Amino acid sequence: MNLATVSGVSGEEAVVVGEQGVVRVADVVADAPTTVLALLESGRADEVLAAAESTPVDSYAPLDSVRFTAPYRRPHKIWGIGLNYVDHAGDLSESVPEEPASFIKADHTVIGDGDPITIPRQSERTTAEAELGLVIGRECRDVAEADALSYVFGVCTILDQTAEDILQRNPRFLTRSKNFPGFFSFGPQLVPMSSLGDFADDLGDVEVATIHNGRVHRRNTVAHMRYSPAHLVAFHSQVMPLYPGDIISTGTPGAVVIESDDVVECDIPGIGRLRNPVA
Structure with missing residues (x-):
């Protein structure tokens, strides 16, 4: 259920x-x-x-x-994680940082399954990134990594968008490049940790795929993340409290450039498939 x-x-x-x-x-x-x-x-x-x-x-x-x-429109916080898959960092000719590279997205970016991703007029190179989302189920602050997943209600599919050309001009433009309307799609369902069976132990066997116009652009398993889901929850709970409904988008196996009339999807077997057209 x-x-x-x-x-x-x-x-x-x-x-x-x-x-x-x-x-x-x-x-x-x-x-x-x-x-x-x-x-x-x-x-x-x-x-x-x-x-x-x-x-x-x-x-x-x-x-x-x-x-x-979208399961809901007004989460307290959306944490995004960059460069968490070693292979994706290699795509960008960057090294994986020694600590999670995170940023916050505002709730005006939220859309749901089937809603259009609109490319902003300020960007000539926008990308979409399929990711596994962690949905916090109870308030946590300063939790240990060993206990962190017990604070997660469930997981979901996510498409995280970036105005990559804006970001490439200056890394300090990260917040702007990530926060245009429609730049965070999630759902269509929240899958409780309690129903994931063996997946729930560390989520390492979960496979995430970015699909572009019906073709798999890149796929990888959570086990190949530099920072595990449990580590991400614990780490960010030591920065600030995490509240029920907060979302951590754990990073992508690969970003794909999108253009008008494309269709991009996040596919995570056993969890769901999220699909958005591009306008």
């Missing part, structure tokens, strides 16, 4: 997604929050997922009858 948000005539609302289809959170637990972010912040996400297991099948709608959107 996963969490997601669908868009309908009454707006966006949280749903539980299972093999039998989708069911509104409000139809699973009547007094539960009706947004995914509020579920995480209230600590009631696991309760809702457990209750959905016993919800009658006829309460579920078919998957193809709904439109998934």
Whole structure:
């Protein structure tokens, strides 16, 4: 059972997604929050997922009858990680730094599955990067690496965009190059750590692929990251508190240049596939 948000005539609302289809959170637990972010912040996400297991099948709608959107629009923080795969750093003729190379994206960048990525007029070379996302499930501060993944509610697929030509002019332009509208797509579903089985131990066997116009541009496994997901959570919790719904985008196996009318995807077997057209 996963969490997601669908868009309908009454707006966006949280749903539980299972093999039998989708069911509104409000139809699973009547007094539960009706947004995914509020579920995480209230600590009631696991309760809702457990209750959905016993919800009658006829309460579920078919998957193809709904439109998934971003799981939520207003996370407290989005941490992005650069140069975390050694192979990707080699693409850019850069060395992997001795500490995580991180940056923050604002929530106006958030879009969901199927929404267009708009290339900004200020950029002539924009890239898209498929990444594994970590979604924080409970507040953590100064946590040890050994305990870090216990603070992660779940994982998701992400497409992180960069105005690369702006960044190449000066590395101090990183924030600007990463923060145009539509530069952070995530979802369509949040997959709880509790449902990942052997993957959940360290996420090392998870494979991430950047797909460009139907072809795999680059793929790699999390085990080839310089800094593991657990290390990233622990490291950033020592910088500032991480709150429920905060997202850590863990780095890409490879960025691809995108142009108008392209389609770019993040594919992570066992977790999901995220697809966005380019405008």
